[in-house]
Amino acid sequence: MPAKMQDVARLAGVSTATVSRALNTPELVSTETHQRVMAAIHELDYKINLAARNLRTNRTGTLAIVIPTIADPVINRAVEAVEDAAIEHGMTLLMCSTRGEAAREQAYIRLLTQQTVVDGVLYISPRAAPEDVLRLAHGDAPLVLCNYVMDDARTPSVLVDHVSSIYQATRHLLALGHRRIALLSLDAPYYTPARMRREGFERAFAEVDAAPDPALIAEIHQPTYANDEWQATIRDLLDRANPPTAVVAFNDEVALQVYAVCRERGIRIPHDLSVTGCDDSVSGRYVDPPLTTVRVPAYELGQVAVRQLLRRIEQPRARLPRTTLLDVALVTRGSCAALHDNLV
Amino acid sequence: MPAKMQDVARLAGVSTATVSRALNTPELVSTETHQRVMAAIHELDYKINLAARNLRTNRTGTLAIVIPTIADPVINRAVEAVEDAAIEHGMTLLMCSTRGEAAREQAYIRLLTQQTVVDGVLYISPRAAPEDVLRLAHGDAPLVLCNYVMDDARTPSVLVDHVSSIYQATRHLLALGHRRIALLSLDAPYYTPARMRREGFERAFAEVDAAPDPALIAEIHQPTYANDEWQATIRDLLDRANPPTAVVAFNDEVALQVYAVCRERGIRIPHDLSVTGCDDSVSGRYVDPPLTTVRVPAYELGQVAVRQLLRRIEQPRARLPRTTLLDVALVTRGSCAALHDNLV
DNA sequence: GTGTTTACTGTAATCGATTACACTATACCA
DNA sequence: TGGTATAGTGTAATCGATTACAGTAAACAC
Numbered sequence: 022m023p024a025k026m027q028d029v030a031r032l033a034g035v036s037t038a039t040v041s042r043a044l045n046t047p048e049l050v051s052t053e054t055h056q057r058v059m060a061a062i063h064e065l066d067y068k069i070n071l072a073a074r075n076l077r078t079n080r081t082g083t084l085a086i087v088i089p090t091i092a093d094p095v096i097n098r099a100v101e102a103v104e105d106a107a108i109e110h111g112m113t114l115l116m117c118s119t120r121g122e123a124a125r126e127q128a129y130i131r132l133l134t135q136q137t138v139v140d141g142v143l144y145i146s147p148r149a150a151p152e153d154v155l156r157l158a159h160g161d162a163p164l165v166l167c168n169y170v171m172d173d174a175r176t177p178s179v180l181v182d183h184v185s186s187i188y189q190a191t192r193h194l195l196a197l198g199h200r201r202i203a204l205l206s207l208d209a210p211y212y213t214p215a216r217m218r219r220e221g222f223e224r225a226f227a228e229v230d231a232a233p234d235p236a237l238i239a240e241i242h243q244p245t246y247a248n249d250e251w252q253a254t255i256r257d258l259l260d261r262a263n264p265p266t267a268v269v270a271f272n273d274e275v276a277l278q279v280y281a282v283c284r285e286r287g288i289r290i291p292h293d294l295s296v297t298g299c300d301d302s303v304s305g306r307y308v309d310p311p312l313t314t315v316r317v318p319a320y321e322l323g324q325v326a327v328r329q330l331l332r333r334i335e336q337p338r339a340r341l342p343r344t345t346l347l348d349v350a351l352v353t354r355g356s357c358a359a360l361h362d363n364l365v
Numbered sequence: 366m367p368a369k370m371q372d373v374a375r376l377a378g379v380s381t382a383t384v385s386r387a388l389n390t391p392e393l394v395s396t397e398t399h400q401r402v403m404a405a406i407h408e409l410d411y412k413i414n415l416a417a418r419n420l421r422t423n424r425t426g427t428l429a430i431v432i433p434t435i436a437d438p439v440i441n442r443a444v445e446a447v448e449d450a451a452i453e454h455g456m457t458l459l460m461c462s463t464r465g466e467a468a469r470e471q472a473y474i475r476l477l478t479q480q481t482v483v484d485g486v487l488y489i490s491p492r493a494a495p496e497d498v499l500r501l502a503h504g505d506a507p508l509v510l511c512n513y514v515m516d517d518a519r520t521p522s523v524l525v526d527h528v529s530s531i532y533q534a535t536r537h538l539l540a541l542g543h544r545r546i547a548l549l550s551l552d553a554p555y556y557t558p559a560r561m562r563r564e565g566f567e568r569a570f571a572e573v574d575a576a577p578d579p580a581l582i583a584e585i586h587q588p589t590y591a592n593d594e595w596q597a598t599i600r601d602l603l604d605r606a607n608p609p610t611a612v613v614a615f616n617d618e619v620a621l622q623v624y625a626v627c628r629e630r631g632i633r634i635p636h637d638l639s640v641t642g643c644d645d646s647v648s649g650r651y652v653d654p655p656l657t658t659v660r661v662p663a664y665e666l667g668q669v670a671v672r673q674l675l676r677r678i679e680q681p682r683a684r685l686p687r688t689t690l691l692d693v694a695l696v697t698r699g700s701c702a703a704l705h706d707n708l709v
Numbered sequence: 710g711t712g713t714t715t716a717c718t719g720t721a722a723t724c725g726a727t728t729a730c731a732c733t734a735t736a737c738c739a
Numbered sequence: 740t741g742g743t744a745t746a747g748t749g750t751a752a753t754c755g756a757t758t759a760c761a762g763t764a765a766a767c768a769c
Contacts, residue, residue, distance in 0.1 A: 023505065026725065027725080035748075037727090038727080039749075045727080054748085068478065070420070070479075071482055072481045074726055074727075075419070075754095076417050076419075076420050076725085076754050077728085077754050078727065078754085081416070086460075091441050094436065101464075108472070113461070113482075116448070117457075118445070132457070135412040135413070135415065136367065136412075137416045138415055161367065281650075281651035308652060309653065369756085370757095371755080379719085383718060383719075384756095385757055386717095386758095394718085398717080398718085414754085416754080416755080418755080420754090420756075421757045421758085422757065
């Protein structure tokens, strides 16, 4: 029913080849013909049939973005960057959020290993096993990873420096005299940032010739970013006989959970407990006291990754940096204080 | 290079028709043949070419979801519902976030008026002019709207009851004795919820034979949900000679901005100022005092809408309710108090 | 035994664009 | 003037699946 290229060609008195050229390579068509074709297109309200074009050109004009959740400010921002770049290149975005569910992760990987679904895949914070990610990497569409390292020279990774973020937060607290510092982190199989955070934590301690108390490292194994389990963990931590004097949280949301538990318990921040977050999300900016956190280049994360991806799509053999590490910066606000002597 | 159906057929010793049937309508194929075909598919690692299928079947297996921003908890949740349903139906999701930019809104509408891009469109909180939305509605793909009303009998709308949410919050404050109540809302051309909120606000006043002070209605015209402008507006409001005794904010994020300004000014919540939010997002749950807000059925919003959309896709002539209104519920927490006599 | 139904399979047209190749007309050159 | 380059256009093959239609063989009915 809708007009096809044939109809346009007939109306404009040319062949379909010319219509196609008028649309895709106007420089090969005379100005006059081009105008006639455009007029016909307008007249018939012709819309190109993308399925036909895709079949013929073996391209889809679509990028897939695979993310663990849509409800995280850093990921949000990265996705915005990706969408911006996609639009700029006339491409669209297929959204695949896995919610940390292995089944979904697998299903999306299976789907995306087909060239005909998307032209490229951006995979943020994979929770899948290396062999599955590798399968995707060996699929027909180029792949770029975010926050994941994998032993495959062909697949570029872009990483926020999670080592540095936790390192900086921890160093800040150590400098304030704290030694009993708790780490609240998220862990999951194959979840690279968890390892990096632990490393940053330990490195900061090593620099002052100390070591963290393993009992104060709380790594929750949780598929999603849901908040329910954190409360229990935090209460546990603070209710101990020998509680921490400071807490490093792996993101701002969890840091605010610490705030909530402190309120319950009558613990004053920063007087009784110092707290740091991570990601510099809006929520940490307007609480009392304002949250000391780490600024993370979320938009840049998406931007760098999508640029590399687009590069690969245009030139499949393009050489790309194997890993790109993005800098972070400590943002000092009011949630940390020097350790009181009476609390040592 | 990748195996095609022809190769599978050859290896299995059947025709492509049989391979196709084995995949799409296995009940029409003998068990033995089916197994041979499956074995061949596995052997060759055959992946169906979706472009070819789409061209032939005139379907894409994709839904578009158009949203103003990805960084809003209610929208997030609605998107999750849509994705869940999409996966359940073996479909994928094309994400189109417009950031409230008219140009992007238009560009996506233009893109999606083509049948061959997606099988259906879900449009959440459109900011586009009615004629543009109508153009989309008259496109080839079925359309379902969220939080928008339009004069088109064919296009179903699913709405959160924004009238009721602000009405309930306002009534709560009125019952506590407040009369100088400010409304912080977002406005934009053609943005239905803004009108609904105003209506709820006024209705609550009308019920106690009063009227709101128009000077206390602050409707920011802002494309996005960014936080910068709110601070100024809120300061303005609170610094007046005759400031409000209560504030109704259209969402929790803005309510927390009010918290921040109050902290600056030494205004105590709820003692000096009562505050209500809306949406019951996580951020409001763990602040001090916990935010009184309105619970909004975000997941349900997406769920109801996508169900109607899928229904339409399967049966284009299906009769659907023209508008569906979703209930909301006040969540009373600690951010509101009875009006002190000395403040009257 | 003939006619009819059932179960399965194959042939070949078709979806609507792109593009290699061929062709014509004009411009340009010596 | 003949030859070659250039610009613009057309013809027709092609992408890889789906499916209407036709065909065959076995089962079944009478």
